[in-house]
Amino acid sequence: MQAIETSQPTVAPPAVHSRQLGAQLSGSMSFSSQMTKEDEEMSRTALSAFRAKEEEIKKNKMEIRERVQAQLGRVEEETKRLALIRAELEGLADPMRKEVALVRKKIDSVNKELKPLGHTVQKKEREYKEALEAFNEKNREKVQLITKLMELIVSIFFSGYGSMFV
DSSP: OOOOOOOOOOOOOHHHHHHHHHHHHHHTSSHHHHHHHHHHHHHHHHHHHHHHHHHHHHHHHHHHHHHHHHHHHHHHHHHHHHHHHHHHHHHHHOTTHHHHHHHHHHHHHHHHHHHHHHHHHHHHHHHHHHHHHHHHHHHHHHHHHHHHHHHHHHHHHHHHHHHHHO
């Protein structure tokens, strides 16, 4: 069979208990010096723990700063890449845009060349109209002269030769 243990508080025998009290009483004189040593030790421990935490915080801070800088670098690169992609998409959206711009430039340059030519053409047209009017006027005069000449010829012909045919 197994023995069942009961947990009852153990009381130190009176001799052991009195020795502990004696040690405490004899040590009470050095109690204040022990406490300052303990306090110093606790302060050192706390200070070293504080410094360790501070170093850990600095280390974490540097790691985070490096990660943030790396992330910012990636963001900058991606921004540039997106700008290039946007430019390409705009080019794809209207592939004829550059060609249209070139054609417009050519049209503008041709128009600049044609403008003085247009003035020259208008001037020549006016001169042509004036010359045509003069030509038509001369033709009318010619027709009138020919008509008058025919009348004269007919009148001369009939006046001088008219008795021959009667």
